[in-house]
Amino acid sequence: MTIETMGSEALARIAAADDAAALESLRVEFLGKQGSVSALLKTLGKMSPEDRQVEGPKIHALRESVQNALAERKAALDAAALAQKLAAETLDLTLPAPEVPQGSVHPVSQVMDELAEIFADMGFAVATGPEIEDDWHNFTALNMPESHPARAMHDTFYLPDEAPGGGRMVLRTHTSPVQVRSMKAQGAPIRIIAPGRVYRSDSDATHTPMFHQVEGLVIGEGIHLGHLKWTLETFLKAFFEREDIVLRLRPSYFPFTEPSVEVDVGFAIESGSDGKDRRVLGGSGDEPGHGWMELLGSGMVNRRVIEMSGLDPDKCQGFAFGVGVDRLAMLKYGMDDLRAFFDGDVRWLRHYGFSHLDQPTLSAGVGARA
Numbered sequence: 001m002t003i004e005t006m007g008s009e010a011l012a013r014i015a016a017a018d019d020a021a022a023l024e025s026l027r028v029e030f031l032g033k034q035g036s037v038s039a040l041l042k043t044l045g046k047m048s049p050e051d052r053q054v055e056g057p058k059i060h061a062l063r064e065s066v067q068n069a070l071a072e073r074k075a076a077l078d079a080a081a082l083a084q085k086l087a088a089e090t091l092d093l094t095l096p097a098p099e100v101p102q103g104s105v106h107p108v109s110q111v112m113d114e115l116a117e118i119f120a121d122m123g124f125a126v127a128t129g130p131e132i133e134d135d136w137h138n139f140t141a142l143n144m145p146e147s148h149p150a151r152a153m154h155d156t157f158y159l160p161d162e163a164p165g166g167g168r169m170v171l172r173t174h175t176s177p178v179q180v181r182s183m184k185a186q187g188a189p190i191r192i193i194a195p196g197r198v199y200r201s202d203s204d205a206t207h208t209p210m211f212h213q214v215e216g217l218v219i220g221e222g223i224h225l226g227h228l229k230w231t232l233e234t235f236l237k238a239f240f241e242r243e244d245i246v247l248r249l250r251p252s253y254f255p256f257t258e259p260s261v262e263v264d265v266g267f268a269i270e271s272g273s274d275g276k277d278r279r280v281l282g283g284s285g286d287e288p289g290h291g292w293m294e295l296l297g298s299g300m301v302n303r304r305v306i307e308m309s310g311l312d313p314d315k316c317q318g319f320a321f322g323v324g325v326d327r328l329a330m331l332k333y334g335m336d337d338l339r340a341f342f343d344g345d346v347r348w349l350r351h352y353g354f355s356h357l358d359q360p361t362l363s364a365g366v367g368a369r370a
Ligand code: PHE
Pocket: 173, 174, 175, 176, 215, 254, 257, 297, 298, 299, 320, 321, 322, 323
C-alpha cells in the first residue's frame, strides 16, 4: 500500500467515525505505539540517507494529516453533542407558575400567635396543660371544693372515668388549672401565658361548647394589683394597636383570686357606612357616646391556691387573668357570630383567614391583614 492510499483510507475512516469511542480506537490504530503510522516512522531509522530524504517528508506529512483529521473530527463530534444537548434540555418559560398554596391561618391561631408575640416581649413563656383534666386541678386546687356553688356555673362536661385525687375526669372548663400545674412544676418565680381549648355545655351566638382562653400567671415576691393593671394595659394596647385603650377595674368574685377584678374596656359607638352602629375600642367609657365592655376576669392569686400548688403564700404572691381568645379575635377583626369560627366554611375561612406569610411581629405589627 502506498503512503498516499494509506493516507486517503485513514482520512476516510476518520471522517466516518461517528462517536468519541470510535475516534479513539482509530487514533490508537494509526498513532498508538503499535500504530500503522508509528510503524512507518520507525522505518526511517533503517533507511539510507537518500531514501530518507524522499520518504521522510511523505511519512511526516502523513502523520500530520492524520493528526489534524483526528482533531477536526473530534471538534465536529463535540459540537454536535453540545447542539443535541442544548436542543434536548430546553426550559419552557411559557409554562404556568405552580399553584399558590391553598388554605389560610384561622383567626384563632393568628390571635394566639399575636398573644405569644406580645407576651414574649414582656418576658412570658407559653405553657400548656391537658384538655382532659382531673377534678382536682380543674376545681379543688382552684379553691372550689366539691360542694362549692361556683362549680355549678361551669356547665362541665364530665367523663365516666374516675380521677386520681377524687371525683371524675372532666373536659377542662377553663385554662386556670394550668396555673396550678405551672406552680407545681416550676415553683416561683413564674411568668407564663397558657392558651388553649376549653369546654362548657353551652351554645348560642356567643357561646360554643368548645372555645379558647388564654390564661396569664405571674408569681414572684411583692407582686401586686398595680403589676396586673400595667400588664393588661400594655397587652391590650399592643393587641388592639392603639394607645387610647382605657381600662376599668371592677371588684368581682372568683374562688381562685382574692381580690378579684373584672376588667372592662372603654369603647365608642361609631355609625358605619352601612348605617349600622359599631363599637370601636378606645377612649373612656364614661365620655358621652361611649360605654364599657366586659373583657376579662382576673385578680391576685388566692393564697389557698398558692398553698395547694405547693408554694408558700407568705413568700410569694401573684396575679392571674383569663380571657376568651375567640372574643378577642371577634373584637379585633370584626366577626359577630362565634359559631362561624368552628363551621369550617371555606368562604368564611378565605375571608377572615390570614396568609401563612403574615406572621405577627412587634416590629411589623401584630395585626397586619392578609
Ligand atoms: N378562669 C376564669 C373563667 O374561666 C377566668 C379567670 C382566670 C379569672 C384567672 C381570674 C383569674 O371565667
